Amino acid sequence: MINTVPKEEIEKQYEYMKKIKDLGLEKTYFIYTMGCKLNENDSEKIAGMLTEMGFTEASTVSDADIVVYNTCSIRENAEEKVFGKLGELKKQKEERGTIICFAGCMSQEPHVIEKIKKSYSQVDILFGTHNIYKFPEMLYKKITEEGKWFDVWNIDGEIWEGVPIKRADKKSASVTIMNGCNNFCTYCIVPYTRGRERSRKPEDIIEEVKGLAEEGYREVMLLGQNVNSYKGREDYNFANLLSDIDQIPGIDIIRFMSPHPKDFKDDVIDVIASSKHICKVIHLPLQSGSSKVLKSMNRGYTKEQYLELVDKIRAKVPDVAFTTDIIVGFPGETEEDFEDTLDVVRRVDFEQVFMFIYSVRKGTRAEKMEGHIPEEIKSERFSRLKELADGMVDEGNKKYIGTIQKILVEGESKTNSEVLTGRTTTNKIVNFVGDKSLIGKEIEVRIVSQHVWYLKGETI
Numbered sequence: 001m002i003n004t005v006p007k008e009e010i011e012k013q014y015e016y017m018k019k020i021k022d023l024g025l026e027k028t029y030f031i032y033t034m035g036c037k038l039n040e041n042d043s044e045k046i047a048g049m050l051t052e053m054g055f056t057e058a059s060t061v062s063d064a065d066i067v068v069y070n071t072c073s074i075r076e077n078a079e080e081k082v083f084g085k086l087g088e089l090k091k092q093k094e095e096r097g098t099i100i101c102f103a104g105c106m107s108q109e110p111h112v113i114e115k116i117k118k119s120y121s122q123v124d125i126l127f128g129t130h131n132i133y134k135f136p137e138m139l140y141k142k143i144t145e146e147g148k149w150f151d152v153w154n155i156d157g158e159i160w161e162g163v164p165i166k167r168a169d170k171k172s173a174s175v176t177i178m179n180g181c182n183n184f185c186t187y188c189i190v191p192y193t194r195g196r197e198r199s200r201k202p203e204d205i206i207e208e209v210k211g212l213a214e215e216g217y218r219e220v221m222l223l224g225q226n227v228n229s230y231k232g233r234e235d236y237n238f239a240n241l242l243s244d245i246d247q248i249p250g251i252d253i254i255r256f257m258s259p260h261p262k263d264f265k266d267d268v269i270d271v272i273a274s275s276k277h278i279c280k281v282i283h284l285p286l287q288s289g290s291s292k293v294l295k296s297m298n299r300g301y302t303k304e305q306y307l308e309l310v311d312k313i314r315a316k317v318p319d320v321a322f323t324t325d326i327i328v329g330f331p332g333e334t335e336e337d338f339e340d341t342l343d344v345v346r347r348v349d350f351e352q353v354f355m356f357i358y359s360v361r362k363g364t365r366a367e368k369m370e371g372h373i374p375e376e377i378k379s380e381r382f383s384r385l386k387e388l389a390d391g392m393v394d395e396g397n398k399k400y401i402g403t404i405q406k407i408l409v410e411g412e413s414k415t416n417s418e419v420l421t422g423r424t425t426t427n428k429i430v431n432f433v434g435d436k437s438l439i440g441k442e443i444e445v446r447i448v449s450q451h452v453w454y455l456k457g458e459t460i
């Protein structure tokens with residue numbers, strides 16, 4: 001049974017936010033966000049709570065009175081980075097009494113908590129992924145009482161609603177529709193840090209998206225570790241949710257991340273095919289092209305099933321494009337297995353490939369597997385995959401030249417205010433010279449050339 005945190009508990013947290021605001025502290029905050037979009041969305045809620053408490057966002061960490069590290073455990077290098085940053089803050093804490101908060105997936109790992117207790121005494125507040133909504137209470141106690149507040153829950157996880165949010169992006173809004181994961185891919189730490197899979201109620205999600213449309217958002221990104229196992233009710237799945245969101249006036253672009261290939265059912269494909277708003281670029285994490293490796297990763301599909309799924313989606317959604325995640329150097333991966341991965345990459349012709357070198361995670365099943373691959377072989381395979389994928393992305397971009405593309409104009413380019421920037425329905429960045437009145441509008445442009453990071457267009 002999935003619990004919903006009672007309204008009274010959230011109201012209690014609003015009382016703490018008010019109490020802190022009434023202290024009139026005039027302090028500033030800075031949040032470091034690592035990891036995935038779910039973490040980014042959590043940070044938006046942490047920022048929402050801090051704003052409600054009367055704090056303002058600092059432009060740099062050195063100007064901040066409260067620093068929150070919202071951490072990620074997915075790969076070792078992500079973890080190491082945080083400890084480096086924590087070290088840098090020690091002096092600042094001594095000089096201006098900065099309050100240091102440690103949150104996110106790393107907080108859910110016992111060895112991390114041990115390490116912090118032992119060697120990082122500068123951390124004042126530590127909370128996990130399950131009790132983010134209790135941050136105001138912890139911060140209030142830290143401000144008004146002596147001591148440290150470390151609180152991490154080892155539970156399956158709950159759903160909580162109604163926490164304030166300060167959105168980082170003014171054009172695209174992230175909406176977490178579910179949390180946790182039950183898949184236990186053998187390499188992955190997420191099921192341990194985020195708990196069991198749990199879906200928000202359809203009416204809460206729909207109300208949030210309607211509110212976003214009223215605020216002027218035209219794009220939403222639906223988030224979850226495995227969105228197509230969303231279950232809002234016994235008779236309400238991801239396809240139902242997509243089709244209900246598709247009807248909300250004002251929302252023109254709907255994206256979602258990530259679907260799991262093993263749960264990508266026909267009803268979802270049909271909704272995508274018939275929708276005008278659902279983005280036709282689908283992130284479909286492959287992880288490996290070898291059926292043997294996929295089995296040992298516990299992914300629940302074979303190479304052939306993945307390719308069949310791609311074909312099935314292409315048949316129903318002709319203009320679809322795919323992006324993917326791939327891990328190289330999983331334990332036991334032979335040269336032949338790796339060739340299978342390259343084969344799938346060639347056959348699917350991905351728009352973009354996010355590549356990762358396998359990183360051992362404590363407590364996962366793969367940690368104990370035999371056949372760990374030496375670092376130099378992992379990097380050599382990584383380079384080969386990168387070369388193939390880069391070449392294909394380059395070829396893919398060439399296909400756009402001369403075509404007319406519908407784009408949503410997002411704003412001025414970061415590097416040149418004369419140039420506007422937008423994205424195609426397949427998520428390609430298009431830069432073009434145009435009048436600023438076009439910002440926020442959907443227009444057609446002709447693609448004239450392709451560059452490493454973007455396509456160049458002209459208005460028609």
Ligand code: SAH
Pocket residue numbers: 074075187188189224225226258259260285287325326327356357358359360361
């Ligand atoms: N729920 C998503 C993945 C979230 S993690 C899914 O199932 O697709 C994002 C990506 O990080 C994964 O797709 C995987 O490619 C990569 N990843 C996860 N664990 C990893 C590990 N131990 N080493 C290297 N890459 C990893």
Ligand code: SF4
Pocket residue numbers: 181182183184185188189190191225226260
């Ligand atoms: Fe990790 Fe697999 Fe769950 Fe994705 S589906 S979060 S890779 S366990």
Ligand code: F3S
Pocket residue numbers: 034035036037038039071072073074104105189190193194
């Ligand atoms: Fe990282 Fe946690 Fe996301 S481990 S990828 S922040 S769910």
